[in-house]
Amino acid sequence: MEWKHRHVLDLKDWKKEDILFLLDQAKNMDDLIDRPIKKVPALRGKLVVNLFFEASTRTRVSFELAEKLLSADVVNWSASGSSVSKGETLRDTAWTLEAMGADAVVVRHGASGAAHYLARKLKRAVVFNGGDGAYSHPTQALLDAYTAWKSFPNLEGRKMAILGDVLHSRVARSDIQVFKTLGCEIVLSGPETLMPFDVKSLGVAYEPDPEKAVKNADIVYLLRIQRERQEEGLFPSLDEYHLRFGADEKLVSKAKEGALVMHPGPINRRVEIASSIADGAQSRILQQVRSGVAVRMALLYLCLGGVMA
Amino acid sequence: MTLREKAKLMNETDMERAIRRMAHEIVEMNKGLEKVVLVGIQRRGVFLAHRIRDVLRQFEQVKVPTGELDITLYRDDLTLLHDHPVVHSTSMPLDITGRHVVLVDDVIYTGRTIRAALDALMDLGRPDIVQLAVLVDRGHRELPIAPNFVGKNVPTSRDEVVEVRVSEIDGVNEVVICERQEG
């Protein structure tokens, strides 16, 4: 299997065998986390910069752990309190990092296309998209796939319901890319005001009634609802959202028995998900977190390991 | 660049005989099998380790614990691999601390794979003794590493490649020597 992906910007061009290969490698990385010595020298001497323009503790820490387990040197560069807030452009920041010897940059930015932009500007370093605007969050989608794959080794033909604010969600767009490639049928649900204009262009269907959307689903995926969207007037209140679309026992019972409940985190209890579901047996939320480190290790290794100047 | 098969070094029977002899040598050197753990190096070393284990079970009536070790993440010469190194599983049936670990691999060449295997082993525990069993030693060592148990010594040139084939992966049991060719 020849690994052809240099950067990880989105999952548009990933074929099914690419994804399955990555999941397989992630499994072998997963075992490392339980070892007494949680380190392998695979990326020894490589410098990875975590360039985060948006606050994010969990994604950054997950990447950082993955980088350190592979023995890479890690530098965290967050936008607040750095030259970026003083008006340095993304391009100049990128060149500065490359001049300092960065072998890879993990970037999270509020502008859709920022990771692609960075990849165009950097000559040597490899770019991992940690989330750009509302477009793509490929590592999240891959860890979601990994989590689902552990329960359902064959995802072909399974049904996935994604509930929530899809319009503003890079997680949703990336999950759609990955799970469709793996052969799932995907249905979206949530307030119409929070759906993309042309749902068909994403290759999925929209069902306004969440119970119908979730019916016979193997995976129920919940997206985080942000308070700002309610303030923009896109739906009346968080309470109403919970009543209509929140994942509680009643809603989840419509899914197939043994269906997985997933959420990218952090969860808003009593908004998109009831506590009983978040903490219940079908929830895979914590497994997703663990999967994150293994999947990121696999990606770092495949894109960076074995590449010597 | 392709490989052209030049000659067969060992057939299935030759392999069986060599493995049987090495198994007996392991018993002899370790004065019994009490502390021995076999660790096969992914991928073909694993199957060879299984065969040594089976021979020992047959002749000594002892089931020697057998693990598998993937050393991809410890390699230092990744650029020499033309295909992207795939990570396989590592699993030990028990803690190797205090044990006599016998590493098993198909071919020893430069010795770098074994160096990586030693690093990987040390991260898993602290064995008392580490020994090395290889089916073929083809010379050209680049590090001061020597196998304790050898199936066959084969002098080779750098253009040649020694391929150990096992039925579990390749459908056949044999050892062949190939030559690199342009085109």
Next chain:
Amino acid sequence: MILFKNATLFDGKNFYDGTLDLLVRDGKIEMLGQNLSEPGAETLDLEGKVLSPGFVDLHCHMRDPGFEWREDIESAAAAAAAGGFSTVVAMPNTEPAVDHDALVRYVFEKGVRAGYSRILPAGAITKNREGKELAEMGKMASAGCVLFTDDGAPVGSSRLFRTALQYSQSLKVRIMEHPEETSLSRGGQVNEGRCSSIAGLKGIPASAEEIGVFRAISLSRETGVPVHLTHLSTRKSVSLVREAKREGLAVTCDVTPHHLHFSEESVIESGFDSRFKVNPPLRSCEDIESLWEALADGTVDAIATDHAPWHMDEKDLPFPEAPFGIASIECAFPAVFTCWQKRGKPFGLERLLSLFTSGPASVLPGEWSSTGSLTRLGKADLVVLDMNLERKVAVEEWKSKARLSPWDGLSLWGWPVLTMVEGRVVFDRFRR
């Protein structure tokens, strides 16, 4: 004195049969005919190349005064000449805005001093383009402005738009409206449709443009005053103009080269390259088909570049942070010509050329409306076109200050090789 020999002559609407010679003297077209000779004239054998009236661009942002690091009147005029344009209308969204006669004169005179293409100033409709008070349109018209527009933005209120139409009627200078319902487009980055859905970027709905078009047509009908709509990009927009024309209303419109060539897919395919960010945004493939149909059936009067140069540092940013605007004047004609060829020449070449010549000229006030035509004793505004010349667009060589353009690196056909303004050669790739 220049004698063009063996030219395939286009007069602004039609081709002459066969090849002809054309003599230019003292800035005028003195004679056209067969086998002309004139001792003392520089003779240029065009070997069958097309000789057309110089192109006319109704919509070009020169950024001067106020933003000269992006472009200035001189670089824009030189760029326009290289693009085969002998006449270019300068947009008034400068700093200060061209909203009074002194600035109209400034633009005009600076263009004359530059000595390349003829620069005709447009004046703002409202003071400082704020959309609140009418600008001194009478004074600007006397000073020579050829269009009124608040472009960059639509006219602030419908009431003010109506007043402007009524007031400008007797001035015989047309109003050019940038149709946009800003409450719908606010915050938008790309076309609302496939692109916004896939990219996760806020969409600008087609209705934002259609509502603006409808408003302009409605007011033009009511006041009886002509109006020109610029950079139309959607199917419904051109359909509204088509109906208005059928009704006999004096509504004209133009379309840009980029809306004819690139669709919303380019945004994603390019990896969110800001060179594809423009307002109105690149639209759907269906919209593009409608625009080409509208070119063919006469609904569209002109192709106008909406040349919008930005400095590299300002435009080379992640997509949502970059400003809107595509720079194109130096490759505008080849871009459209190449598309036209690739589409199997859906209408005659004379129609295509008229969209660059007599079409746009017809929107200008009386004294300039003949600039898009070739007539004996008329001004010698000419362009020689080599339809068989293939060249790659190379922005580093541009005379414009802009260095980012979506056509960069693309191979195009149909290049201007000589541009003339009133008998003066202002761009020459022919004689070298």
